[in-house]
Amino acid sequence: MKRHILFPLALALAASTIMFGTSACSSKTSTASEEDGPAIAMTVHVKDGEFDPRDVDIEAGGTVMWINDDVASHDLQFLVPNKLYSGVIKPGRAWIHTFTSAGTYDYYCDFHNTMKGSVVVRPAP
Numbered sequence: 332m333k334r335h336i337l338f339p340l341a342l343a344l345a346a347s348t349i350m351f352g353t354s355a356c357s358s359k360t361s362t363a364s365e366e367d368g369p370a371i372a373m374t375v376h377v378k379d380g381e382f383d384p385r386d387v388d389i390e391a392g393g394t395v396m397w398i399n400d401d402v403a404s405h406d407l408q409f410l411v412p413n414k415l416y417s418g419v420i421k422p423g424r425a426w427i428h429t430f431t432s433a434g435t436y437d438y439y440c441d442f443h444n445t446m447k448g449s450v451v452v453r454p455a456p
């Protein structure tokens with residue numbers, strides 16, 4: 332006579348992977364200091380689903396800083412050239428870009444297609 336004794340499997344599934352939110356802390360303090368980085372020629376505030384100012388005008392070699400003062404994330408998808416993309420700019424974050432070539436750079440927010448802006452880069456004197 333055979334007896335099958337079933338041992339209850341102690342669920343060793345206590346291997347609960349505890350994920351600590353590794354805050355991608357790329358603390359890029361965007362201080363507009365001329366010693367630490369490029370001088371900011373123009374600052375655009377992103378607030379209430381708008382770029383303010385919507386259109387900016389700089390000289391070639393100028394740097395523009397976009398500051399997300401909104402509660403939502405935004406980004407900048409440029410039409411030309413090379414489909415420059417800012418990446419996601421979270422609330423409280425900023426993105427800077429230096430425009431080396433003259434031209435008109437139209438962009439929009441990929442999340443909110445009604446958000447549009449442009450950067451007109453004039454030739455350096």
Ligand SMILES: [Cu+2]
Pocket residue numbers: 380404405406440441442443446
């Ligand atoms: Cu947006």
